[in-house]
Amino acid sequence: MTSRPARDGDVLTATGISKSFGGVRALRDVGLTVSPGTICALIGPNGAGKTTLVNVLTGVYTQDAGDITFKGQDIGRTGADRRARAGMVRTFQRVRLFPQLSVLENVLAGQWSRRPFGGRPAATKERALRELEEFGLLKHAHRSPAGLTFADCRRVELVRCLLGDPALILLDEPAAGMNPEEAQRFVEHVAEVQRERDLTILLIEHNMNVVMSLASWIYVLDFGQLIAAGTPGEVRRDERVIKAYLGAGE
Numbered sequence: 001m002t003s004r005p006a007r008d009g010d011v012l013t014a015t016g017i018s019k020s021f022g023g024v025r026a027l028r029d030v031g032l033t034v035s036p037g038t039i040c041a042l043i044g045p046n047g048a049g050k051t052t053l054v055n056v057l058t059g060v061y062t063q064d065a066g067d068i069t070f071k072g073q074d075i076g077r078t079g080a081d082r083r084a085r086a087g088m089v090r091t092f093q094r095v096r097l098f099p100q101l102s103v104l105e106n107v108l109a110g111q112w113s114r115r116p117f118g119g120r121p122a123a124t125k126e127r128a129l130r131e132l133e134e135f136g137l138l139k140h141a142h143r144s145p146a147g148l149t150f151a152d153c154r155r156v157e158l159v160r161c162l163l164g165d166p167a168l169i170l171l172d173e174p175a176a177g178m179n180p181e182e183a184q185r186f187v188e189h190v191a192e193v194q195r196e197r198d199l200t201i202l203l204i205e206h207n208m209n210v211v212m213s214l215a216s217w218i219y220v221l222d223f224g225q226l227i228a229a230g231t232p233g234e235v236r237r238d239e240r241v242i243k244a245y246l247g248a249g250e
């Protein structure tokens, strides 16, 4: 199974990615591309290799084989900091906010990582407040995130990502832990913001409703290999995908 052929202007292209941990071949010859202004999803049963792939793409792990191009530059062997500064930002499966800082401080804290040697943050407080307002979070700006609902914490993380004007946002299971209504609201919000700002997103998600309503292109991993790639309609009908998910008891 190969990915959609790379096109000029693709934000992210990975080809032939393999990664093993001891005897476990977590990824085998995986390729994917993410086009600008689209939401692309990566799905697969538990243990399929999704997190490993995200860690390879973001530079947390180095692949054993394969190449990664980001905005036309070969970044396959660069560190996570360098990729973040180049505009590749991510959220994590678990919410990562500092409870001792306010919501406003949390979203501004992300900015420092893009400025080496302690320069001024790229985004101003005014912009951060405007973004928080847009996400319905202004009333929480000066409170600790510890008191927020899970869905609001996810929104805070998204604001933190957006303040860096990223070229690519990787959302790692953003809807995990949300109830169906929260997930639905989150989907609508992400879809709206993505359209308005022409964002490029790679979404890793278990919740099929979320994936099917947001993504225009879906990659499916199973046992470390890409078993399907296509539009939501194509992937939903794909025999191998159905089998992989039924086999995993999902």
Ligand SMILES: Nc1ncnc2c1ncn2[C@@H]1O[C@H](COP(=O)(O)OP(=O)(O)OP(=O)(O)O)[C@@H](O)[C@H]1O
Pocket (backbone or CB within 6 Å): 021, 024, 025, 026, 044, 045, 046, 047, 048, 049, 050, 051, 052, 053
């Ligand atoms: N640091 C590691 N050391 C050893 N094995 C690992 C490591 N990370 C992942 N693996 C193994 O690689 C395979 C892929 O795991 P990975 O976490 O990438 O899957 P996943 O699709 O993200 O799963 P989930 O949906 O459960 O998060 C699994 O067999 C896992 O046990």
